[in-house]
Amino acid sequence: MRVGIGYDIHPLVEGRKLILGGLHVPHPKGLKGHSDGDGLLHAITDALLGAAGLGDIGELFPDTDPKYKDADSGTLLKAAFEQVKRRGYEVENIDCNIIAQSPKLKPFKSQMEARIAGLLEIETRRVNVKAKTNEGLDAVGRGDAIVMQAVALLRHS
Numbered sequence: 001m002r003v004g005i006g007y008d009i010h011p012l013v014e015g016r017k018l019i020l021g022g023l024h025v026p027h028p029k030g031l032k033g034h035s036d037g038d039g040l041l042h043a044i045t046d047a048l049l050g051a052a053g054l055g056d057i058g059e060l061f062p063d064t065d066p067k068y069k070d071a072d073s074g075t076l077l078k079a080a081f082e083q084v085k086r087r088g089y090e091v092e093n094i095d096c097n098i099i100a101q102s103p104k105l106k107p108f109k110s111q112m113e114a115r116i117a118g119l120l121e122i123e124t125r126r127v128n129v130k131a132k133t134n135e136g137l138d139a140v141g142r143g144d145a146i147v148m149q150a151v152a153l154l155r156h157s
């Protein structure tokens with residue numbers, strides 16, 4: 001077994017769609033980023049790469065590369081996961097935190113779990129998404145940013 005951790009933060013800005021966990025979540029603001037801004041999938045990508053000892057998402061998909069402009073983060077996650085699989089690993093489980101003052105994410109958690117499980121070719125029960133606020137504190141609490149965290153446990157098959 002090997003464990004990996006992932007973290008991401010993206011600013012919330014007007015004029016962007018909010019894409020989180022592979023879903024479009026209705027909100028007046030969206031996550032700014034070179035890709036589609038889906039920091040939850042970025043955190044999961046980093047957790048998987050970390051667990052497999054394969055570096056990080058920035059090495060694999062540099063944000064200076066025009067190829068990844070507005071890229072679907074699900075595609076990036078799948079590409080990273082292919083490398084993890086080639087090393088002989090399967091996913092035991094993924095656990096995530098989304099720390100956002102708004103919108104309320106509870107109605108979307110189970111859909112995100114299903115989407116993430118689909119990308120990683122595992123049963124939905126192996127993915128857990130938790131949503132928290134930041135109790136009004138700092139940039140996250142003001143609604144100016146969203147933080148996403150993930151851990152991944154891999155098993156060598």
Ligand code: MG
Pocket residue numbers: 008009010033037038039042
């Ligand atoms: Mg990111």
